[in-house]
Amino acid sequence: xxxxxxxxxxxxxxxxxxxxxxxxxxxxxLVRATLGPTVFDRVLALNMFGTKTVLLISVxxxxxxxxxxxxxxxxxxxxxxxxxxxxxxxxxYNSFSxxxxxxxxxx
Amino acid sequence: xxxxxxxxxxxxxxxxxxxxxxxxxxxxxxxxxxYSFLSASWMMILDAPDVAFTxxxxxxxxxxxxMLSTMALTGQGEDIPRKSSWMPILIVVVTGATxxxxxxxxxxxxxxxxxxQLYPSPSYVERxxxxxxxxxNVVTALLASYRGYDTLGETTVVLTAGIAVLLIxxxxxxxxxxxxxxxxxxxx
Numbered sequence: 001x002x003x004x005x006x007x008x009x010x011x012x013x014x015x016x017x018x019x020x021x022x023x024x025x026x027x028x029x030l031v032r033a034t035l036g037p038t039v040f041d042r043v044l045a046l047n048m049f050g051t052k053t054v055l056l057i058s059v060x061x062x063x064x065x066x067x068x069x070x071x072x073x074x075x076x077x078x079x080x081x082x083x084x085x086x087x088x089x090x091x092x093y094n095s096f097s098x099x100x101x102x103x104x105x106x107x
Numbered sequence: 108x109x110x111x112x113x114x115x116x117x118x119x120x121x122x123x124x125x126x127x128x129x130x131x132x133x134x135x136x137x138x139x140x141x142y143s144f145l146s147a148s149w150m151m152i153l154d155a156p157d158v159a160f161t162x163x164x165x166x167x168x169x170x171x172x173x174m175l176s177t178m179a180l181t182g183q184g185e186d187i188p189r190k191s192s193w194m195p196i197l198i199v200v201v202t203g204a205t206x207x208x209x210x211x212x213x214x215x216x217x218x219x220x221x222x223x224q225l226y227p228s229p230s231y232v233e234r235x236x237x238x239x240x241x242x243x244n245v246v247t248a249l250l251a252s253y254r255g256y257d258t259l260g261e262t263t264v265v266l267t268a269g270i271a272v273l274l275i276x277x278x279x280x281x282x283x284x285x286x287x288x289x290x291x292x293x294x295x
Contacts, residue, residue, distance in 0.1 A: 016110070023114040030118060033137065034125050046137045050167075053144045060111065060152060072156055072163070076144065079168040083140055086172045090133070090179060 006065040015063045019056060026052045039091050043084070050080030108152070115149045136174045143167035153216070177275055 007015060026049060033045035054073045061069030122145060126138045143166030151159040214221035235248040242248050250258055 019111050020114075023111065023118075026118060027114075027121075030121060030125075030141070033134075033141065034129075039133075042134055042137060046141060049141050050144060053148055056111075057148060057151060060148075063108070069151060069156065072151060072160060075160065076147070076163055076167075079163055080144075082168055083171045086175055087133075087137065090175045 007062060012063065015059055019059045019063070022052050022056045022059060026056070043087060043091070046087070047080065047084050050076065050083070054080070112149070112152055115145055115152070119145050119149065132178055133175070136171060136178065139174070140167050140171045143170075173272060173276075180276065 029045045029049045029052065033042050033049065036042040036045055054077045057069055057073040057076060061067060061073070119142065122138055122142045126135050126142065129135045129138060143162055147159040147162040147166065150156075150162060218224075231249060231253065232245055235245050235253075236242065239248045239252060
């Protein structure tokens with residue numbers, strides 16, 4: 001598969017800097033997910049990690065000139081959303097069934 | 108490009124260590140999701156987008172939801188901190204060193220004189236139409252006929268795993284209609 005459009009040198013350096021920044025942000029999110037004392041710290045860190053994965057894939061797709069990776073980035077964001085909804089539903093109701101008992105008060 | 112690969116591999120190692128050290132089960136499940144995202148990104152940088160697609164959909168999507176629902180049924184009791192012993196890490200290090208030693212003989216990534224580029228694929232491309240009585244799709248011919256036993260085994264594994272998941276996640280109609288059962292009579 002031939003590359004669609006390879007970036008110029010300046011664009012390539014800029015994309016490299018962007019991907020390094022995204023990787024640093026991913027490391028910081030990982031640190032927060034490891035340390036995070038509450039559930040929501042970890043949920044936020046995981047959500048941010050998934051978003052940064054999408055960004056990293058997009059940057060890499062422009063870096064290598066393969067625009068078909070962008071479809072994968074879309075799939076990743078969809079999966080990230082589904083996993084996040086499942087996780088939040090689990091932390092809220094402790095169950096996935098449809099007939100969840102209504103909470104008296106939202107925690 | 109190498110910076111991204113090394114950083115991704117380092118993040119993978121950190122995530123694996125974090126999974127092994129965490130004691131909250133749901134946090135460990137979330138970290139397996141992170142691990143799947145990372146390994147899928149790495150596979151995509153290695154130019155295998157189809158494998159990355161599968162890894163992202165199955166590893167980060169389906170298996171996270173399945174493990175969370177399993178935890179909803181079996182209870183989220185934390186594992187008691189076990190006494191650390193040296194035997195498991197010795198076994199892991201020896202196995203890893205053996206695998207790394209095995210990769211030393213492998214041809215470089217994308218080498219044109221690698222055996223996989225030279226011998227089998229051209230002959231399959233040339234012969235599959237006659238062998239399969241005119242089936243035009245080479246990938247289908249490989250999956251369904253040349254690798255038929257392999258695909259049969261994979262399908263058996265998937266069927267077994269599906270049956271096991273259904274057995275774990277099933278819920279008796281009587282039990283669901285009754286009041287919420289206590290956590291003790293669910294099989295742990």
